[in-house]
Amino acid sequence: MNAIEFRKVTKKFGGFTANRDLSFTVKKGSIHGLIGENGAGKSTAMKVLFGIHPADSGEILIEDRVVRITNPVHAMRMGIGMVHQHFMLAGPETVLDNIILGHEPGRVFVGRARAEAELRAIAKTYGLDFDRWDRPVSELSVGEQQRVEILKLLYQKSKVLILDEPTAVLTPQEVKDLFGNLVRLKEEGKTIILISHKLKEVLGYCDEITVIRRGETVGSRKASETDDSELARMMVGRDVSFTYQGERKVFANMSDAKPVVRVSRLSITSTTEPLREVSFELKPGEILGVAGVQGNGQSTLLRALSHPSLHAKNWSGEYLLNGRDQSGSDPIVLRNAGVGLVPEDRLSEGLLLNQDMTENFLLGQHEDPRYSKGGFLLRTKARAVTESKIKEFDIRPPYPTVWTGRMSGGNQQKLVIARALDPGPSVLYVAHPTRGVDVGAIEKIHDAIVQERNRGKAILLFSSELDELMDLCDRMLVFYNGGIRAEFARPDFDPWAIGRVMGGGDR
Ligand SMILES: Nc1ncnc2c1ncn2[C@@H]1O[C@H](COP(=O)(O)OP(=O)(O)OP(=O)(O)O)[C@@H](O)[C@H]1O
Ligand SMILES: [Mg+2]
Known part of the structure; x- marks a missing residue:
């Protein structure tokens, strides 16, 4: 029946x-x-x-x-x-x-x-x-x-x-x-x-x-x-590749390059998901992955890096962006210092649902000289850029005047990604970029992320999909119980070893 x-x-x-x-x-x-x-x-x-x-x-x-x-x-x-x-x-x-x-x-x-x-x-x-x-x-x-x-x-x-x-x-x-x-x-x-x-x-x-x-x-x-x-x-309606097939630019003297982001002994302990003594460096032209079972400190790290002032009271440790201390900064300061963000939860942190795509594209970029002049927003320009992003990421329905609350989940996600990958920033904090996104769009988003890396951006990629991290990253940090328990480098990503560390074991 x-x-x-x-x-x-x-x-x-x-x-x-x-x-x-x-x-x-x-x-x-x-x-x-x-x-x-x-x-x-x-x-x-x-x-x-x-x-x-x-x-x-x-x-x-x-x-x-x-x-x-x-x-x-x-x-x-x-x-x-x-x-x-x-x-x-x-x-x-x-x-x-x-x-x-x-x-x-x-x-x-x-x-x-x-x-x-x-x-x-x-x-x-x-x-x-x-x-x-x-x-x-x-x-x-x-x-x-x-x-x-x-x-x-x-x-x-x-x-x-x-x-x-x-x-x-x-x-x-x-x-x-x-x-x-x-x-x-x-x-x-x-x-x-x-x-x-x-x-x-x-x-x-x-x-x-x-x-x-x-x-x-x-x-x-x-x-x-x-x-x-x-x-x-x-x-x-076409063949889809499940792994990244494009070019991966090789950067000479990567080890001498100055880190864009330096985090040393960062701890934020009075939260439900504490962070303990986390240290790492992120260099231009690399994708550094953050792996771990949800709840092991990754969310706190992302929030600390993208909104440090929120944690001012229980902050300990150092957070430098191009050599400058950011431990008390708010998101606008970071944005102006060249940080692009794809937040964890697109609905509560990423979008204004009763505003159209152009307004949402401008979100957080109101002071960006590309979109504002003498205190006035350049809406026509913003709309043109939004239109080109709609084309590039195949966002549907393809009209910049559509309210984001009326878009399907995956199309909302594509808009958040397109905004974050706008050529402005030099550092990208990207969380779960392909959550809820179809296989064709995943291919496009992965390609866009690696292209940004090839252009020399420094990218910190948070994902709960190990396949995604292994496909895209140059290095990977594995979190467990609030700290970094192991680091793996491409091409030696061993899913079993990574999985063991994610579960609290040894590599
Ligand atoms: N309340 C609404 N008003 C206007 N258009 C809508 C509304 N709800 C959905 N749509 C449109 O209908 C189409 C189908 O949306 P739907 O949410 O069913 O897609 P979906 O297959 O679930 O996609 P996803 O995988 O992204 O969740 C989309 O183009 C969407 O913009
Ligand atoms: Mg749906």
Whole structure:
């Protein structure tokens, strides 16, 4: 039996068609992958299924019967649950309230104590237990927040679970746990629809995969009968290379070059993710990788380097940029000193969602002489540059007047990257540049980063993808428990040795 069927579903936003005659089927009791380029219409299709957007035409079938789903409460009542690409939990509310309040469609009111007992039992069964159910969700890590979201679906007794890019921000262990649970839910007869840009994951765990391109179905394949090259071709319409194939300029006398960034014995201890005695140098023309399991000090290092004044109270150690002390600087000072930044969380730190692409491109560059003259912003110029970046990075939809809040997740990411790689800065702090980005765009972003290196920029690259670091970096620092535990140099990157150090062992 099919759990879900889309029959020629069309969804328009004004004059723009996000889903066009979209048709595919999802078998009951299977894990079904939904893949496609950024902006292809994956999230939109799932929002139509979940009753957030009404379809303009076409039909949706649940267990082979045509249904009309008009809103999310209705969808939940029909057994459909969704974990969004960007979570939608109520920050100040507790874990418990987030799960049981307002999510009792079709249930007789059972009383808090009983609801809690039931929830604890479910949590225990799936290894999703919380030490404290009374913590506000805003205090939870992303991985924990996602567990709350999944628990919510299990509590609602969803039969179809839609997960929109669930692994983009998880640690490798969390990814393993998540898929362990998904396989188990499937064995219990539930159906899972998984949106992901990670072809390895999709091929490893899905039974079948549907590819969407520009809002239309390209086709569906059994995971056992396809591979990453074919899927990538179906997604972007051309062959994609999964490793960097371009030139890597060789710089003579690298060892004599003066470091652009010098960090010595930097410690920031009174935070949840402390940093202990970190020292390194970053030279022009190199990509220095920062590897480690999330939570081992990397985030604190990035925040310290990009916003030192925030940590002024518990700062110890030295941070020099081209020989000048930056330990008390704020982001604008750093920006003017030549630092470009791709922040960890593009939504909360990177973009103004109710402003257009040009405004967002100007963000943090208001004092840059390229975009301002005598106190006036050169908007026409900024708009022209934004237009050229849209072309270069294939940002969609390709209009500088589009509000960034209406762009798909991956296209927002491309804009943040394009802004940071603007030719101004001489140092780049880049975090998770390809998070949520499709395989074709990854190729472009990787190429752009190496090109900046070849131009002599100094790049510090934070990534949770070891493959990405090994592909791009000249050297790599491995973090564990707040400090640098090992350094590896190209071409001697040994994934096993790096993995051991990331886990707290020896190389
Ligand atoms: N509320 C909206 N108003 C206008 N346009 C929208 C809205 N939501 C989505 N779109 C547009 O619809 C298209 C499809 O977006 P969608 O979020 O479904 O893409 P996606 O396949 O999920 O991409 P990604 O992999 O980047 O998450 C995009 O071009 C997007 O800009
Ligand atoms: Mg999406």
